[in-house]
Amino acid sequence: MKIFIAKLSPKTTVDDVKRLFERFGTVSSCKVIMDHDTKRSKCYGFVEMPVDSEAYVAVVETNEMEFMGNIINVKKSKPQPAGGKK
DSSP states (O other): OOOEEEEEOTTHHHHHHHHHHHSSSSOOOEEEOOOTTTOEEHHHHHHEEOOHHHHHHHHHHHHHHHHHHHOOEEEEOOOOOTTOOO
């Protein structure tokens, strides 16, 4: 399952997010989205967890928790429509 995380601290790294979600199970990928021009975090990211039951627990347990000074929003990622963004 792909998980969307919003309201991350600008200082949050991929390793920080991965460590948080590894508490709940296997993390197959993790990324924090960066602005191409400024090279700064856009304060959101994605985690992929191959076991849906672990991912659901992770979403419930981490949504609206304080993480690195920010209250984060966590939910199941919605697939993008074919062809990407419009």
